[in-house]
Amino acid sequence: MNIELLQLAGRDGDTAYNLGRTLEAIANCSADTDLLVFPETHLMGFVGGEQLANVAEPLDGPTLQAVQRAVRQRGVSVVIGLVESAAGVYHNTSVLITPDGIALQYRKTHLWPSERSDITPGDRLVTTLWKGVRVGLLICYDIELPETARALAQLGAELIIVTNGNMDPYGPVHRTAIMARAQENQLFTVMVNRVGQGDDGLVFAGGSAVITPLGQVLYEAGREEARHKVSLDFAQIRAARSDYHYLNDRRLWLQGEVAEHPDGRRELLIG
Structure with a gap:
């Protein structure tokens, strides 16, 4: 699977500008690219x-419609x-959009303190089966809590994609996480x-990264805008789990209702 990482500088509140850069990136992607990943919001x-x-905007609003086209x-x-x-409420949301439409929608479940007065957290952790790979989504602060990724792994995830808006001085925190x-x-x-x-003076830390199932850095960006393509070999998951398998060996399971959908989505409801 070939994935392009788009580490970009956005403009707060300027949807037209941000959409324009998005459409340009899609139009100019490599011929063998399967997936492009952009930052949080x-x-x-x-x-x-x-x-x-x-x-x-709602998910059927004009901006996502333009991305879908x-x-x-x-x-x-x-x-x-x-x-x-x-x-009547607002969510910090990431979506997986394929040529067939929105394949997965995830509303951030763990909000950063400054979001909590405006944003409503999601009530579920989600995955879907895409190109034969079970994919889960997380957003920024989510990855600092180990239960989020563990829940996705419990649902069978082989790839977790994190849209991020991490700022100084917390770059090293997300690198470790x-x-x-x-x-x-x-x-x-x-x-x-x-x-x-950003408009509020925050300086975003960059550091976009791809990590293997052994915890090794396959790619890491600096602090400037970057566009980079990586190829993932999912046989590495089998290799990483060949001698020991953390998910099978653990004795504590995360609680929550699992929902299975005919289209391949699998969710853990957390309330």
């Missing part, structure tokens, strides 16, 4: 308060973040972060 940037009502035209898939408006989540679950992790400075 890339389409809208980080917004809050009164600005939310003017910027947030580009994906169908190019014949690739993307994971991208947005600020979602749904039933993404490596730990890969090693302790013996699966691939892909994290794509934002760079540059």
Whole structure:
């Protein structure tokens, strides 16, 4: 599987600009690319308060519709973040969009302190079967809590994709976390972060990375904008689990109702 990481500097509240860069990246991807991954809330940037009502969109809104058209035209898939408006509340959401439509929707379950007054957390951890691989999504702060990745692994995930908006001075925290989540679950992790400075003065830390099932760094970006393609060999998961298998050997299971769907989605409801 060939994945392109798009470590970009976005503009908070400027959906037109962010969408333009997204469509350009999709149009210019390599011919053999399967998936492009963008940062957390890339389409809208980080917004809050009164600005939310003017910027947030539903999943069938014009911005994601434009991304879906580009994906169908190019014949690739993307994971991208947005600020979602749904039933009168707002979610920090990432979606996996394929040429057939939205294959997976994940609402951030563990909110950073500054989000909690505006954003409603999701109630489930989600995976889907895509191109023969079970994929799970997480967002930024989620990866600092080991139970999130473990829950996805318990659902059978082989690849966890993290859309990230991590800022200084916490870059080293996410570098450690993404490596730990890969090693302790013996699966691939892909994290794509934002760079540059936000409207509120935050400086985003970059450091997008791909980690193997042995916890080894396959690729790591710096602090500037970057576009990089990696190829994942999922035989490495079998190799990592050949002598010992953490998921099989553990004696504690995470609790929660598992929901199976005919389209390949598998979810753990956490309330």
